[in-house]
Amino acid sequence: MTVKTPGTPASKIDGTPATSPGGHRGKEEKIVVTVRLRPLNKREQLAKDYVAWQCVDDHIIVYKPAPQERAAQPVPFTFDKVFCPESLTETVYDGVKSVALSALMGINATIFAYGQTSSGKTYTMRGITEKAVNDIYMHILNTPEREFRIKISGLEIYNENVRDLLNSESGRHLKLLDDPEKGTVIEKLVEETVNDDQHLRSLISICEAQRQVGETALNDTSSRSHQIIRLTIESTLRETADCVRSYVASLNFVDLAGSERASQTNADGARLREGCHINLSLMTLTTVIRKLSVGKRSGHIPYRDSKLTRILQHSLGGNARTAIICTLSPASTHVEQTRNTLLFATRAKEVTNSAQVNVVVSQKQLVKHLQKEVARLEAELRTPDLCNEKDYKIRQMEMEMEELRRQRDLAQSEVDDLRRKLQDEQQPSESSCPTAKKCLSFSAILSPHLDDKEPGHLDRTRNTMGRQTMRQSSTAPFTLMREIKKLEHLQEQLGEEANRALEILQKEVAYHRLGNQDAAETIAKLQAEIREMRSVKLSPKEVEVNNAVTVNKSVSANLKEEITRLHSQGSTIADLEEQLENVQKSIDKLVMSLPASVEQESNTENSPLKSKNQSKSQNVPPLATINGLNRKNFIRSPCSPLSAAQDVLDNDIENRAPQFDDAVSSATQSVVEKETSSKSEECGDVSSKENTLYRRSSSVNMRKMQKMFQNAAEENVRSIKAYVTELKERVAKLQYQKQLLVCQVLELEANDAAGYDLENDEDIPPIQEESPALWQAIFREQRQQIIELWDVCHVSVIHRTQFYLLFKGDLADQIYMEVELRRLTWLQQRLAEIGNASPTRIGNEPAISLSSSIRALKREREFLAKRLKRLSEEERDALYIKWEVPLEGQQRRIQFINKLWRNPHDEKHVKESAEIVAKLVGLCESGNISKEMFELNFVLPSDKRPWIVGWNQISDILHL
Numbered sequence: 001m002t003v004k005t006p007g008t009p010a011s012k013i014d015g016t017p018a019t020s021p022g023g024h025r026g027k028e029e030k031i032v033v034t035v036r037l038r039p040l041n042k043r044e045q046l047a048k049d050y051v052a053w054q055c056v057d058d059h060i061i062v063y064k065p066a067p068q069e070r071a072a073q074p075v076p077f078t079f080d081k082v083f084c085p086e087s088l089t090e091t092v093y094d095g096v097k098s099v100a101l102s103a104l105m106g107i108n109a110t111i112f113a114y115g116q117t118s119s120g121k122t123y124t125m126r127g128i129t130e131k132a133v134n135d136i137y138m139h140i141l142n143t144p145e146r147e148f149r150i151k152i153s154g155l156e157i158y159n160e161n162v163r164d165l166l167n168s169e170s171g172r173h174l175k176l177l178d179d180p181e182k183g184t185v186i187e188k189l190v191e192e193t194v195n196d197d198q199h200l201r202s203l204i205s206i207c208e209a210q211r212q213v214g215e216t217a218l219n220d221t222s223s224r225s226h227q228i229i230r231l232t233i234e235s236t237l238r239e240t241a242d243c244v245r246s247y248v249a250s251l252n253f254v255d256l257a258g259s260e261r262a263s264q265t266n267a268d269g270a271r272l273r274e275g276c277h278i279n280l281s282l283m284t285l286t287t288v289i290r291k292l293s294v295g296k297r298s299g300h301i302p303y304r305d306s307k308l309t310r311i312l313q314h315s316l317g318g319n320a321r322t323a324i325i326c327t328l329s330p331a332s333t334h335v336e337q338t339r340n341t342l343l344f345a346t347r348a349k350e351v352t353n354s355a356q357v358n359v360v361v362s363q364k365q366l367v368k369h370l371q372k373e374v375a376r377l378e379a380e381l382r383t384p385d386l387c388n389e390k391d392y393k394i395r396q397m398e399m400e401m402e403e404l405r406r407q408r409d410l411a412q413s414e415v416d417d418l419r420r421k422l423q424d425e426q427q428p429s430e431s432s433c434p435t436a437k438k439c440l441s442f443s444a445i446l447s448p449h450l451d452d453k454e455p456g457h458l459d460r461t462r463n464t465m466g467r468q469t470m471r472q473s474s475t476a477p478f479t480l481m482r483e484i485k486k487l488e489h490l491q492e493q494l495g496e497e498a499n500r501a502l503e504i505l506q507k508e509v510a511y512h513r514l515g516n517q518d519a520a521e522t523i524a525k526l527q528a529e530i531r532e533m534r535s536v537k538l539s540p541k542e543v544e545v546n547n548a549v550t551v552n553k554s555v556s557a558n559l560k561e562e563i564t565r566l567h568s569q570g571s572t573i574a575d576l577e578e579q580l581e582n583v584q585k586s587i588d589k590l591v592m593s594l595p596a597s598v599e600q601e602s603n604t605e606n607s608p609l610k611s612k613n614q615s616k617s618q619n620v621p622p623l624a625t626i627n628g629l630n631r632k633n634f635i636r637s638p639c640s641p642l643s644a645a646q647d648v649l650d651n652d653i654e655n656r657a658p659q660f661d662d663a664v665s666s667a668t669q670s671v672v673e674k675e676t677s678s679k680s681e682e683c684g685d686v687s688s689k690e691n692t693l694y695r696r697s698s699s700v701n702m703r704k705m706q707k708m709f710q711n712a713a714e715e716n717v718r719s720i721k722a723y724v725t726e727l728k729e730r731v732a733k734l735q736y737q738k739q740l741l742v743c744q745v746l747e748l749e750a751n752d753a754a755g756y757d758l759e760n761d762e763d764i765p766p767i768q769e770e771s772p773a774l775w776q777a778i779f780r781e782q783r784q785q786i787i788e789l790w791d792v793c794h795v796s797v798i799h800r801t802q803f804y805l806l807f808k809g810d811l812a813d814q815i816y817m818e819v820e821l822r823r824l825t826w827l828q829q830r831l832a833e834i835g836n837a838s839p840t841r842i843g844n845e846p847a848i849s850l851s852s853s854i855r856a857l858k859r860e861r862e863f864l865a866k867r868l869k870r871l872s873e874e875e876r877d878a879l880y881i882k883w884e885v886p887l888e889g890q891q892r893r894i895q896f897i898n899k900l901w902r903n904p905h906d907e908k909h910v911k912e913s914a915e916i917v918a919k920l921v922g923l924c925e926s927g928n929i930s931k932e933m934f935e936l937n938f939v940l941p942s943d944k945r946p947w948i949v950g951w952n953q954i955s956d957i958l959h960l
């Protein structure tokens with residue numbers, strides 16, 4: 001299955017076109033951030049620790065200084081929800097429930113727990129997962145109209161390696177792949193289909209049991225890895241024509257490993273190495289959150305710097321709803337860590353996600369659906385009942401035509417008779433005319449269906465007619481002529497009408513015969529096209545995946561090969577386009593033929609007040625109109641002088657006597673119209689007036705059949721149209737990707753020609769001249785990153801001080817900042833790779849490892865502590881007070897020095913630390929600090945050596 005919106009969970013692709021309704025932009029929403037303060041644990045109680053935080057209300061938490069502390073008014077932290085130590089996990093779940101259940105509606109959702117080690121992340125996430133599972137199954141139970149499919153996968157990131165928690169036997173480390181549509185995909189991650197809630201719970205337990213856990217000084221069962229349990233929830237409406245569309249979304253439960261200080265966890269060996277990896281990836285997470293919190297214009301977001309942020313990319317500022325539960329230890333010994341967690345939470349509040357409903361169109365289901373439709377239509381065509389019914393209909397129409405012909409001939413002969421009689425009358429002996437007069441008078445009034453109805457009325461009418469005839473017999477031949485002319489005219493009209501009706505009926509018959517044939521042909525063609533589409537359906541996917549892989553390769557040889565491959569692909573894409581064009585034509589044909597009748601029908605039906613003449617002027621009236629013509633009227637009383645007008649009357653006047661007088665006629669008509677309209681109003685039936693104009697055919701089945709056929713065809717056309725549009729989009733995308741690749745190759749060739757080797761240099765962005773204002777923003781951003789990296793990599797605090805005081809945002813500092821950032825990024829990665837393993841020397845450069853860096857930093861702090869003697873006692877005491885070092889305590893100097901450069905997120909703290917260190921090592925006085933000492937040692941990255949900047953000079957200054 002494929003979903004257009006990125007970040008959907010499925011790791012398998014079945015080459016399906018997909019859509020996402022309502023455009024491509026999702027709903028913007030801030031991350032939901034809640035904090036949970038746990039109670040003091042046994043260890044903390046035994047150590048007589050005290051609670052240093054207070055939940056002021058449901059939203060605010062504040063530091064509660066110890067009575068003896070002389071601290072300024074503490075700053076309150078505000079969040080979506082704050083849970084006090086007494087809060088139950090159920091209550092905590094209520095704060096994130098809506099986010100979790102979004103996954104049932106096709107919206108990706110992520111809930112993660114962040115916090116210091118032993119602060120209660122695992123405790124909280126277990127409860128949250130359990131409660132979400134309950135709610136999910138409750139929802140499924142209450143939504144019988146939808147069919148749900150749930151899959152689960154579990155992974156952990158341990159020492160920056162991804163492990164499958166549902167298939168841990170293999171001991172494999174899973175690779176992360178980049179999918180152009182779905183973003184980061186975990187290769188070969190097992191996804192189990194869930195049978196029911198019990199099954200789901202047992203699979204979650206397996207994941208938890210497989211997770212890396214170890215004992216530290218702070219937590220007997222400390223989670224040493226980040227765990228992600230992912231549920232993929234897909235749902236489809238059970239009984240609907242639209243069954244090919246489903247919602248699909250992932251719900252991630254993320255239990256992060258806790259940030260920790262080696263000094264507090266007493267970690268060494270494997271634990272220290274784990275802690276290092278944990279801190280590094282959490283550091284990247286913090287950077288990502290910080291950058292996202294600044295807003296969209298904060299530039300590059302380093303998702304790729306850790307596997308955790310890569311996997312969670314869409315939950316951080318992307319297509320997902322996200323909730324973070326920050327867990328806190330209340331103990332005073334962890335105040336700094338807790339404050340850091342609160343700072344993280346504060347930044348996270350500012351991150352905006354843009355979640356949207358993921359709608360999936362399954363290609364398999366679509367083809368199945370189309371096949372079913374085709375089969376249904378074929379069956380309909382084959383059904384003898386329906387065919388018989390059609391034949392019967394056709395026979396009936398032919399009989400009607402026959403009858404009309406007879407009526408027309410009759411009318412014609414009457415006209416001839418009249419002509420003849422008229423000629424006779426015009427002859428001198430008028431006495432021989434009574435027969436003609438009599439005949440004339442009766443020809444006008446004799447209507448077969450009036451014979452046995454309403455005798456009284458009929459007699460009256462005959463008397464009137466008799467009187468009129470008497471009058472006529474005494475009138476001049478001139479009057480008679482006029483009467484005959486009038487009759488002739490009416491007969492002519494009737495003849496025309498009859499001819500038109502014949503024509504219509506003929507067309508209808510032809511239409512029926514042809515219509516079936518046409519539909520059958522189209523269906524056959526569609527079937528063939530579906531078959532063809534199925535045979536080529538994998539092509540686009542293959543092309544896309546290959547392209548994606550190729551894009552990632554930067555080796556020129558591969559790209560050159562790619563050009564050749566692309567040329568061959570050109571024909572595949574062209575073939576696909578041709579296929580689509582063919583399908584489009586078929587659809588157009590169907591649209592032209594079938595829905596046209598519907599349209600005409602609706603036009604007619606929607607215009608009940610259309611005049612009769614208007615409806616007559618249509619060349620081929622719709623089937624319904626043909627059936628609805630007041631056929632009875634002109635069949636039964638072809639000779640009636642009112643026949644032309646009478647077909648606007650409904651059944652109520654069908655059996656009344658024909659009227660001769662114009663005034664009487666129009667009066668009758670208006671009465672009838674009145675009756676009809678009032679009747680319509682009474683019934684509240686909007687279409688009842690149209691019934692008077694175009695009486696519906698008695699053939700209900702015929703209409704039903706037409707309707708069925710049209711509905712089925714329309715439905716087919718709609719599905720296929722959507723499918724074709726999707727395919728077209730994909731083809732366009734392929735073309736675009738192809739162009740991109742070609743550009744890449746051209747660029748590469750140009751570089752080759754210029755003699756550059758960009759192979760190892762692919763992620764070095766060009767250093768550009770920035771505008772001063774922009775540079776200031778970038779500078780601040782980069783400096784913050786550098787400060788955080790110094791902390792993570794345990795860089796010398798003297799180096800930090802020098803660098804911090806030297807580079808204050810001159811345009812000329814640009815290159816130094818860039819180099820320092822690169823050097824530290826390299827160092828961070830290097831430390832993550834080697835961890836605490838024995839360092840290896842590279843050339844003449846000093847060996848680097850995490851433990852050696854920590855040791856070096858420790859020595860440096862001891863050196864600085866000694867240097868404190870250079871200050872007067874008053875100066876020292878003032879510093880101790882300011883930095884909250886007990887005046888009477890032992891080892892005050894080292895305690896004080898250990899507080900410097902500890903909080904990379906606090907700008908004031910960083911500035912003051914730098915000033916103190918500078919003072920202690922005499923950087924300011926001697927003026928022996930220059931930018932040049934940070935000599936830029938550019939080494940080709942391919943040498944794989946660190947970019948050593950300024951380290952030797954520090955040792956020189958300090959004579960270490």
Ligand SMILES: Nc1ncnc2c1ncn2[C@@H]1O[C@H](COP(=O)(O)OP(=O)(O)OP(=O)(O)O)[C@@H](O)[C@H]1O
Nearest residue numbers: 038116117118119120121122123219222223257258
């Ligand atoms: N809200 C709470 N109420 C009661 N006990 C709690 C609470 N939160 C945590 N605990 C207890 O504290 C201990 C540590 O919790 P937990 O293992 O969940 O911490 P953690 O943050 O996951 O730690 P780590 O990062 O080291 O894995 C556990 O024994 C747990 O039962």
